[in-house]
Amino acid sequence: MSTMVWRDDSGRSLADWPRPSVAVDVALLTVRDGRLAVLVHRRTDGYAAGAWSLPGTFVHEHERLADTALRALRDKAGVGGQRPEQLGVFDDPRRDARGRVLSVAHVDLVPADRLPDALLVPVVDGRAELPDGGDLAFDHGLILRRAVDWARALYRDRPDPRGLLPAVEFTLLDLLRLHEAVLGEELQKDTFRRRMLAGLVETPGRSRGSVGKPARLFRRIDGDGDVRDLTAPRE
Amino acid sequence: MSTMVWRDDSGRSLADWPRPSVAVDVALLTVRDGRLAVLVHRRTDGYAAGAWSLPGTFVHEHERLADTALRALRDKAGVGGQRPEQLGVFDDPRRDARGRVLSVAHVDLVPADRLPDALLVPVVDGRAELPDGGDLAFDHGLILRRAVDWARALYRDRPDPRGLLPAVEFTLLDLLRLHEAVLGEELQKDTFRRRMLAGLVETPGRSRGSVGKPARLFRRIDGDGDVRDLTAPRE
DNA sequence: GGAATAGTGTCTCTGAGACAATATCTA
DNA sequence: TAGATATTGTCTCAGAGACACTATTCC
Incomplete structure (x- = not known):
């Protein structure tokens, strides 16, 4: 130079x-x-x-x-x-x-x-x-x-690429509420579950302290936070 | 000002x-x-x-x-x-x-x-x-x-938004070859036809002077050239 | 048991893709 | 008629979406 x-x-x-x-x-x-x-x-x-x-x-x-x-x-x-x-x-x-x-x-x-x-x-x-x-x-x-x-x-099409969920482990309902907030519209539980499952890792843990059946806890798949957004300009 | x-x-x-x-x-x-x-x-x-x-x-x-x-x-x-x-x-x-x-x-x-x-x-x-x-x-x-x-x-997903085809009327094969050039890969005739048909208008005309069955001539639907590209920056 | 929530089975609809049969022209 | 191309019928496969049933917990 x-x-x-x-x-x-x-x-x-x-x-x-x-x-x-x-x-x-x-x-x-x-x-x-x-x-x-x-x-x-x-x-x-x-x-x-x-x-x-x-x-x-x-x-x-x-x-x-x-x-x-x-x-x-x-x-x-x-x-x-x-x-x-x-x-x-x-x-x-x-x-x-x-x-x-x-x-x-x-x-x-x-x-x-x-x-x-x-x-x-x-x-x-x-x-x-x-x-x-x-x-x-x-x-x-x-x-x-x-x-x-x-x-x-x-x-x-991705669970949580920017890591907005507060905890490492979360239920699918936590994730659903996050997506509803971002999209500004309500989502169907079952369809959403199947769409997200590919990008999540099951953990042995269950949610605690709520009414109803405890939900399985998931975490983001490695690299979910690094997914490139193909539509955005990038040099 | x-x-x-x-x-x-x-x-x-x-x-x-x-x-x-x-x-x-x-x-x-x-x-x-x-x-x-x-x-x-x-x-x-x-x-x-x-x-x-x-x-x-x-x-x-x-x-x-x-x-x-x-x-x-x-x-x-x-x-x-x-x-x-x-x-x-x-x-x-x-x-x-x-x-x-x-x-x-x-x-x-x-x-x-x-x-x-x-x-x-x-x-x-x-x-x-x-x-x-x-x-x-x-x-x-x-x-x-x-x-x-x-x-x-x-x-x-669009026939010819930038008007690359030389003539107003064209056959589906003309359009197919254009798309193959842009995409850099070969396309299936029948699948392509069905995908494009929604964006085309049939004309009464037929192609002339070739071997085989003459093909129907189409033209672009009004507004095809004005389709907004939603992925591109635009103010 | 009853309420509440999680999770799954399954049906429908749609569209892509592929194969092949039929239609219609020129030489 | 043979050859070439156009056009359409149909089958399969995958995914989205929706509905409803089953499972498991807390009270």
Whole structure:
């Protein structure tokens, strides 16, 4: 790697050409109280102060985009992400009145216990239910909708790829409730059981302390958390 | 819209922050001689002269990315695109030795008769067969692979969403050969017929001038060309 | 025993895929 | 008529979905 700045025939470097600003906005999803929720951020200073938005920040010069996403979560909301995935670039020229800002939207999905309750709002029908009843700033409503689609596709055929269940061992009912929260619709017990069984490992244990027949405990198959999401952009 | 430049509390505008360069690279695919082919571009001047690459260019300040893609095709290869779709951002910090360049990869798929034969190379197994037997510059090999996956997903359940067939009316065998070219594998006639029939309109016409029973002629159902690709980024 | 929940048997429906029979043209 | 291609009938297989029956626990 050379430290010299590359210049073309007319002596210009890349920095001499006009460039848009590049931001990364992150829809950090989780499941709380049996519902999908998204982490939002009250803009305190600078542009659009007072409005609710997804956490976002501008890309640093030598940073990978996924790292930008993690940094946005840390700096703007004080939370850690898990594995941000790219959703796409939002490029409407008028999406930010400050000037030309491209947003590389990201999504992540983490257990709720790592997140401050105060910043989470429920997602109903693909929309964020903000305290003031309004909408997310910029085009973040569009980003959220795409993020929800992403999460639903990710969970449709896999038990728990992002490790949202609190314990290592869980019953099929625990898993069913998680999936109902992500999908936003009710599922059939028997069909669901058969669909998930291939991705689970039986354990000798049984659930305790409830009414009715104790349920068998399962754990995720090795590698379930590492399954690639084939629909998401990845370099 | 104000023409004033926005400034934050410390008087800085967006342009005062470091920004990466943003390029758009386009995998323009077509079908020629019963095979998928990609349009490549011999870099003549500037960086990496002499190497083969996908056509690409830097984003202008107030341009939509899809327009950047069309401009790259026009300026670098003198061809027109149809409807570029975003594949994702390639952000490896070392993907371009000149400096930090993000590439928003795009893909497009157009009939071969609009393209100069000299710039087309066959795509075999997701790789471009370049005249010198080498590889595409930068990470364009990765972009091409993703572009091929995109095209295959687009054609799997639809007759001819990008209008690659030369005539308005065509037989099912014409369509079958097109699909075999895109998918890179042979298909069963009867299964294929039944899968496609829902998206086609029968015409009274029959094929002429061949051996065997003349085949019925079909045309695309209205709107087939406008089918949204739900997997591709879209704002 | 009764209530509640877990787990299984089985039926239907749909679609993919494959094979083969029938239909209709040209030479 | 022979050869070639188009079109359709039908069989199998797999999976989703739904219903209902059986099993096992706590009270």
